[in-house]
Amino acid sequence: MFRRSNIAARIFQRQIYTPAPGTSVHCARRFYENLVPSCTIFDVECPDQSFCKFTDDGQYLICFSRNQQDLIVYRPTWLSFSCKGEDCDAFDLPPKAKRFESFFTQLYSVSLASSNALICKDFFLYMEGNHYGIFATSTAPIHEPPAAGGAIQGIPYIEKITFHLIRLEDGLVLDEKILLNDFVNLTHNMGVFLYDDLLAIVSLHNQTIHILQIRDSGNLVNVRTIGEFCHEDDELFLNSNAQCLAFPDKSKLHRLPGNNVQNGLQHSQPNLEDSFLTGIKQRLLSFIFQGIWNEEKDHTLRVQCLKKKFYYHFRDYAELIIWRVQFLDRHHLLIKFGSVDGGVLRNADHHPAFFAVYNMETTDIIAFYQNSPEELYLLFEQFCDHFHAASRNSLSMNFVSSHSNNIHALEKLRCVKNKASSSSQGMRTSLICGSFGHMSVALSHNLISHHLRTSAVCEENAGLFFALQLSVTESFSLF
Amino acid sequence: MGSMLGDWPSFDPHNFSQLRPSDPSSPSRMTPTTYHPTHSRTLPPPDQVITTEAKNILLRHIYQRTEEKDLRPKRAATENLIPEHGCKQPRASPY
Numbered sequence: 001m002f003r004r005s006n007i008a009a010r011i012f013q014r015q016i017y018t019p020a021p022g023t024s025v026h027c028a029r030r031f032y033e034n035l036v037p038s039c040t041i042f043d044v045e046c047p048d049q050s051f052c053k054f055t056d057d058g059q060y061l062i063c064f065s066r067n068q069q070d071l072i073v074y075r076p077t078w079l080s081f082s083c084k085g086e087d088c089d090a091f092d093l094p095p096k097a098k099r100f101e102s103f104f105t106q107l108y109s110v111s112l113a114s115s116n117a118l119i120c121k122d123f124f125l126y127m128e129g130n131h132y133g134i135f136a137t138s139t140a141p142i143h144e145p146p147a148a149g150g151a152i153q154g155i156p157y158i159e160k161i162t163f164h165l166i167r168l169e170d171g172l173v174l175d176e177k178i179l180l181n182d183f184v185n186l187t188h189n190m191g192v193f194l195y196d197d198l199l200a201i202v203s204l205h206n207q208t209i210h211i212l213q214i215r216d217s218g219n220l221v222n223v224r225t226i227g228e229f230c231h232e233d234d235e236l237f238l239n240s241n242a243q244c245l246a247f248p249d250k251s252k253l254h255r256l257p258g259n260n261v262q263n264g265l266q267h268s269q270p271n272l273e274d275s276f277l278t279g280i281k282q283r284l285l286s287f288i289f290q291g292i293w294n295e296e297k298d299h300t301l302r303v304q305c306l307k308k309k310f311y312y313h314f315r316d317y318a319e320l321i322i323w324r325v326q327f328l329d330r331h332h333l334l335i336k337f338g339s340v341d342g343g344v345l346r347n348a349d350h351h352p353a354f355f356a357v358y359n360m361e362t363t364d365i366i367a368f369y370q371n372s373p374e375e376l377y378l379l380f381e382q383f384c385d386h387f388h389a390a391s392r393n394s395l396s397m398n399f400v401s402s403h404s405n406n407i408h409a410l411e412k413l414r415c416v417k418n419k420a421s422s423s424s425q426g427m428r429t430s431l432i433c434g435s436f437g438h439m440s441v442a443l444s445h446n447l448i449s450h451h452l453r454t455s456a457v458c459e460e461n462a463g464l465f466f467a468l469q470l471s472v473t474e475s476f477s478l479f
Numbered sequence: 480m481g482s483m484l485g486d487w488p489s490f491d492p493h494n495f496s497q498l499r500p501s502d503p504s505s506p507s508r509m510t511p512t513t514y515h516p517t518h519s520r521t522l523p524p525p526d527q528v529i530t531t532e533a534k535n536i537l538l539r540h541i542y543q544r545t546e547e548k549d550l551r552p553k554r555a556a557t558e559n560l561i562p563e564h565g566c567k568q569p570r571a572s573p574y
Contacts, residue, residue, distance in 0.1 A: 294549060329535055357541055367541045379537065386537035 007034040026399045039093065046100045055126045055133070060168050061104055062133070064121055069113040071135060073168055074104035108171035112164055113137040120186040125194045130216060131168045134199070136161060136186050154340050155204050157183050163192075163201070165220055174218030182206060185324075195327035198223070202325050207278060209325050209333070211360070226333075227322075230279040230363035238276075277318060279363075284337075284356060285317055287365040320354060328386065332366070333358045381413070 004010060010031065019027040049072055052062040061074040079102045083091045096102045113119050117137045125134040141156040161184055163177040183205045185191035193200045199220075201210040208227030212220050229235050277285065292309050296302040310317075320337040328334050337354040355376060357366040369376045380387065384404035403409040489495065516522075532539070 291548070328538060332538055357538075366538075366545055379540070383537040383540065386535050 005033065007031070010034065023399075029399075041093070041097055044098055044100055050121060052121060052124055055128075055168070057128055059131065060107075060133075062124055064119050065109070068118040068121065070109050070111050071119065071166070071171070072109045073107045073171060075107050076103060077105050079103055107169075110166065110171040110173065112166075112173075116140075117160065117162070122188050123186040123192070125189060125192065125199075126168075127194070127197070127214060130214075130218075132174070132214060132218070133166045133168045134192075134194070134214075135164045135166060136184075136192075137164065138162070138186065141183070155183050157181055157205055161186075163199075163220070165214060165218060167218065172218075175220040177201075177210075177212060177220050179203060179210075190324060193324075193326050195330070198327060198330065200325045200327060200333065202322060203227075204321070204323075207280075207322055209280075209322065209335075224360065226358075226360065227280055228278045230283060234279055280322070280335075280358070281318065281320070283358070283363060283365050284320070284368065285314075287356075287368055288317060291368070323353070326387070328357065331359055331361045333360060334387075381410070 004013070014027065047063075048066055049063040050066065050068075052064060054061055054076070058076060061076055063072045063074065064070065065072060079093075079097055081094055081097075085091075112135060114137075117139050120136045120138055123134075123136040127133070138161045139159045141158050143156045159181060161179045161182060163179075164173055165175045165177075166173055179201075182203045184201055184203055191202045191204065197214045199212040199214060201212065202208075203210060206227060208225055210225055211223040213223050215221055224232065229238075276282075289306070289310055292305050293302060296305055319339070321340055322335055323338045324336040326334045326336075335356045335358055337356065338352065355369040357368075358364070359366055382404055384402045385400075388402075401409050403413045534542070
């Protein structure tokens, strides 16, 4: 149906015509085609603060004080003035238009960080439903941590990280979560993922995923901790069995190698950290093993396959560390594994990455993608919307075009992919193309888009892999 | 105005003046059509409940792929056997 673009006609139509169910937000947004920014005001004197960002719904402007210890929140009130007369365009804006206070009203200033801690300026999560904001304060990172048992070498550690849950309407600090002697990648929310009311925090040092729930009452509740143990009662089970290991049955003594017997008698509990892999690692290795085992029916072939694909790479698999985590739904996590080097780097695309889908309820690994971008790329091409979990409840998200729900966007993506694949000559190339530029703040970043860029994976006869990365950025317009 | 629109306002009073309402005394010949099914093959089972699948399609896809991979060795064994029914075809892997 022909849609009129005249604003008066549109307003009239809005009066008499009910939009299709669920599209009222979209209809309201169409008015931005008529109301466009037509004026820029320069040299506005702003308070001496660092401006962080607007919340997704535009209700608050988040700022931090210069000393990075206070949170200051403004309400955008926006300027309004009217002119009476025929030639309104000739009117200049009133002098109050040049003032910061005409546009924003300060709601409050809250001190978050104590004397030796600073607010992390790049970290902010917003819960649209309750108007809750999550901020992080931390002490200075120490780059040469003491080699504590189980801790990862090469990753800095922070003495104290505090996550603050704040009600943005009035600045009330509702709850806090403190992590000591740990490291969470707070830059651009990389180490944390918010899904509805669930928060996943990746502790790189302890290789643990903390799952917290943000209750409506404003409490941060620990739901589960995944890492060393997967089920809630794993620790109890292992500890109770460790007691038995410490005192082996005398009749079985001859079966144990000499040093184990000695250890068993000298220590009351065997050193679990040395003998056991963490729970999540166990699950991952078992899944890989089962996958290779099920591929072949013939026993000899099976063993050969295992030797080649599993045991040869066992050390590499065992040394994988959790980099990042994302929710796929309330029970499933997408975990990105990699080597120690890439853990803290933002641009870790040069390092091989492994993705696993983990079911938190059954503690099973469902799928594992071993740096094979084709399969993962196909998933991302078809189900891109399901990787963007953060703004699921936002009304406007129903109308965001992505290459999974829009054939034109998909066509464009495939064009870029084909162009890039035809550009390399003389080598057999399999191209994995994902050009995902900066999406708006309404979509939180996700693991896959950071991992996939336009790249050409070239396989020479000697079986060497090397990747050329061409970064192609695309901008998606949402409005 | 004796039209079926009664006293409703109109821009032009001559609009709809040609319209003759149907004679209320004669019974209407038009009865709304009703569909009567000729068979009961398509009746839903009496205890059927239709609900939305809780799992999203991405996870459903991942689980399906996992199940396919698990079934693969079993299917490999039956490939050489003569299928019992001619209409059954081995399912091609989508990838």
